[in-house]
Amino acid sequence: MKEWVLVARIEDVKGVLRVEYGSQEVVLFRLSDGIFALRDTCSHEYARLSEGEVWDEKVYCPKHGSCFDIRTGSVSGLPAVLPVETIPVRIEGDEVYVYIENW
Ligand code: FES
Numbered sequence: 342m343k344e345w346v347l348v349a350r351i352e353d354v355k356g357v358l359r360v361e362y363g364s365q366e367v368v369l370f371r372l373s374d375g376i377f378a379l380r381d382t383c384s385h386e387y388a389r390l391s392e393g394e395v396w397d398e399k400v401y402c403p404k405h406g407s408c409f410d411i412r413t414g415s416v417s418g419l420p421a422v423l424p425v426e427t428i429p430v431r432i433e434g435d436e437v438y439v440y441i442e443n444w
Pocket residue numbers: 383384385386387388402403404405406407419420421
């Protein structure tokens with residue numbers, strides 16, 4: 342079952358921040374207009390997107406260089422062909438919540 346989970350404070354998300362909740366791996370990105378979240382796993386093979394480079398609102402996988410749109414999770418650079426899951430984000434005061442499975 343999914344629920345809103347507190348994972349960070351806004352000031353913690355300066356650029357890229359990996360967060361874990363149980364078995365859930367999420368990466369938060371600070372863009373000019375807010376905070377966005379993706380599953381912290383490349384859709385090609387296992388690699389953490391939180392360890393990749395961010396450029397022009399895209400994250401580049403550190404393993405083979407696939408490129409994903411931070412807002413939509415869509416692929417804009419091979420070899421990955423599947424999108425990365427986007428995670429809903431909610432801000433309450435200075436707290437950052439993500440909507441994920443609670444296990
Ligand atoms: S593991 Fe990310 S592009 Fe291959």
